[in-house]
Amino acid sequence: MKKWYGDVLLFLCMIICLSTSTSVLEMVGTLTGLLCVWLTAKENIWCWPIGLINVGCFFFTFWNAKLYADMTLQILFFILSIQGWIIWLTKRQNANVRPTKKLTAKMYIILPIILVVTTLVWGYVLTKYTDASIPYLDAFIAVLSVIAQYLLSSKILENWYVWIVIDVFSVGMYLYKDLYSIAFLYLVYLVIAISGLMTWRKNFLRSMPHRA
Template sequence: MNKPITMAALCLAMLAVAYFTSSTMLEMSATITGLLSVWLTARENIWAWPIGLINVSCFFYMFWDVKLYADMTLQVFFLILSIYGWVVWLTKRGSGRVRPTRRISRGLAIGLFMLLPLATWGWGAWLAAYTDASIPYLDAFIATLSLIAQYLLSYKILENWYCWLLVDVLSVGMYAYKELYAVAFLYVIFLVIAAAGLYSWRKQWRASNGVNGGYGEIAAMHEGEISYER
């Protein structure tokens, strides 16, 4: 199927869900721009970043309204990382449209793995103690993992998609619980796009590094780890 037609069909589906669930105009705007941004990201299209800036602005006000304060604060970080990612994707790209895909280094992976539970606990405890947050620890976990995923995405690191897959699964349940049905449905679509993005980026990385998986891929990852640059 033609990709623009597929994208148009997804947008129409989102509008239909938003209409039948009595979603607000703000929620509709957030879902449509979010869908466009993730779809363009999976296709490694630089327009994902400016559309993403509009998306995070919509989500900031929407999460404030439903008292998901960790997610609301997250949009500020997303705004900063989106601007930074926009710049990074356009550097060290050679003859390509954007910077080539990288793999995560061992040191960075360990550091982020240790950061996730600590940041979740601290953020969740603060939300529980000082705000009227609805589900503080789950909200904080999803927000922290989303921030890690966005950081990896800004540096065009393949493993960002594994983080997004987990974020999407958890977000479907949380937003359905908060009766943000259009947003919950959006994250179902995000889940599918994230899986497609992982497949596409992994295929592109293998082709550019001349590996077919297995030991060759592991060896290439270690080599990339040694020469990893921001």
């Protein structure tokens, strides 16, 4: 029951996202983005090839919207998606994908420092050298997204907490830029991120007794 209910919800979200798209590019980006996050929450390896298509569509969408940090972000996403595809398929221990692990204490210290410093530098560059619309918020979401994508590619549980923060900020930013279908997409991402967190955490705790 629970399984088919989730599939019906996904289908309805796709219909709404597609009906609010303003171009074919945005439509394909919306559809592949939704599928990618949904498959990621299910720990399905097909999230990576579909995600690569999504990255290409969003690169040109953000270019047209003058969200240059987000545009550059898609290049990094492409690289991290290839990395994630490889990592998920290695050290699987007879599972479909690599088992989930937790963030280390060292990373809890390093990642916030990287976030603050890189956001300030990137935001300043965007302000001084481009006509970026909302440079510092754009840079903050972009840097946080790189961190989240790195954690996701590395199969680290805490990636979902970071994605939840990103989704909340992104909904507001894209509404401000009148990118309504993308704003709605990130609202759906938020729901899926919460679901993904619960699923990954459940699977992680289930696998604990089998780890050395």
